[in-house]
Amino acid sequence: MKVKKAVSVIAVSLSLALGLTVCGSAASSQSASSGDNNSAALSESAGNEDGTEKSFDELTTVRIAIMTAGSSHWYAVVGKESGIFEKHGINLEITEFAAGINTVDAIVTGQADVGNLADYACVNRIGNTQENTNLVILDRMSTSEGTADGGLYVNKEKIKSLKDLAGEGFATQPGTIWDYWVAKTYEYAGIAEKDQKILNCDSAASAVAIMTSGEASAFWANGVNAAKLEQAGFENILGLDDLGLYTDAYFITSKEFLDEHADVAKEFILAQKETADWIYANEDEAAAVFENATGETQEQFHSDLAATRLVTDFTKETLEHLNGIKEWTVEKGSFDDYNILDFADFTALKADFPDSVTVNE
Numbered sequence: 001m002k003v004k005k006a007v008s009v010i011a012v013s014l015s016l017a018l019g020l021t022v023c024g025s026a027a028s029s030q031s032a033s034s035g036d037n038n039s040a041a042l043s044e045s046a047g048n049e050d051g052t053e054k055s056f057d058e059l060t061t062v063r064i065a066i067m068t069a070g071s072s073h074w075y076a077v078v079g080k081e082s083g084i085f086e087k088h089g090i091n092l093e094i095t096e097f098a099a100g101i102n103t104v105d106a107i108v109t110g111q112a113d114v115g116n117l118a119d120y121a122c123v124n125r126i127g128n129t130q131e132n133t134n135l136v137i138l139d140r141m142s143t144s145e146g147t148a149d150g151g152l153y154v155n156k157e158k159i160k161s162l163k164d165l166a167g168e169g170f171a172t173q174p175g176t177i178w179d180y181w182v183a184k185t186y187e188y189a190g191i192a193e194k195d196q197k198i199l200n201c202d203s204a205a206s207a208v209a210i211m212t213s214g215e216a217s218a219f220w221a222n223g224v225n226a227a228k229l230e231q232a233g234f235e236n237i238l239g240l241d242d243l244g245l246y247t248d249a250y251f252i253t254s255k256e257f258l259d260e261h262a263d264v265a266k267e268f269i270l271a272q273k274e275t276a277d278w279i280y281a282n283e284d285e286a287a288a289v290f291e292n293a294t295g296e297t298q299e300q301f302h303s304d305l306a307a308t309r310l311v312t313d314f315t316k317e318t319l320e321h322l323n324g325i326k327e328w329t330v331e332k333g334s335f336d337d338y339n340i341l342d343f344a345d346f347t348a349l350k351a352d353f354p355d356s357v358t359v360n361e
Contacts, residue, residue: 056089060264063093065103065112069224069296071142071249071308072103072116077293078286079275088267088274098203101125101175104135104252113257114268116141119248120180123326126343127335136258137344138251139269139356140314145246147307150222151236152185153229158217162189162238169199169216171207177247178207180325181220184243223304224296248321258345265348269312273353276310313356314346 103115
């Protein structure tokens with residue numbers, strides 16, 4: 001499978017122009033092309049609740065926009081390559097972006113059906129567009145709670161303690177979880193706003209680049225980016241757990257997608273859960289599948305997975321976590337308060353896994 005890398009809206013638009021079957025269009029009920037490597041098993045079946053087999057004579061294409069090397073990437077690639085999404089009647093069309101916020105842009109512009117966001121970016125995107133957004137949270141897909149998820153990497157020649165962050169370049173990606181981590185770091189270190197030097201980057205890769213060039217002296221990194229910084233001699237001096245923080249991530253979709261494809265949404269969530277279970281039961285094989293499809297090493301896959309828990313739920317604790325971030329951001333004057341549950345639809349999730357939803361919409 002070749003995963004398309006999207007560096008601009010144009011790249012996505014070109015792929016759509018090839019006439020692929022797409023959810024949200026008049027062609028969404030057509031079968032996937034017989035040229036697809038996975039299309040030979042169009043009648044693969046998944047189980048009904050009564051134990052009988054559920055069959056799909058046609059596949060519905062779901063356009064998923066994922067963040068490179070994140071948990072959404074694992075779900076998409078491993079779930080597609082192992083045939084799980086196809087078993088649930090879905091031809092998963094994958095487009096890759098540098099950050100979760102870009103995947104939501106693809107949904108808003110009608111070029112994707114499902115995307116992903118981490119907690120802070122989710123709170124901000126909804127808060128700043130609450131009057132006219134069509135975005136809804138589908139479910140929670142992963143969390144770093146209870147894991148050692150990355151750290152604050154610094155130039156050890158310039159940063160001996162957190163106080164030394166004053167006046168030094170601190171890399172972030174605007175509107176994403178990095179913004180939140182940076183702000184909470186400055187709070188923890190007691191550094192006044194006038195002494196903060198925030199450097200905005202368009203991706204984590206760009207942040208790593210300005211770290212290695214010496215322009216920035218600090219960056220919160222995990223996974224591949226943390227490994228690159230360690231190899232370049234940067235030192236990890238702080239963990240998210242030191243700040244009492246962790247990161248949740250969610251699958252996001254649109255109201256229109258759920259209205260038009262309610263059954264597909266249910267199958268998507270079933271495939272999500274089955275993929276997570278398969279990854280945990282076959283971690284070495286999943287790492288090999290991911291490496292073959294993306295080029296990321298199996299060692300890195302295992303390392304990243306150890307810092308993440310794959311989940312399929314939305315609990316009271318999940319809502320409390322999001323509300324805590326929202327309240328902090330509202331106090332900063334970023335947007336007016338709102339009810340997060342007004343921008344969520346757990347109908348499909350509750351139909352599949354009733355016990356996984358412990359909030360009242």
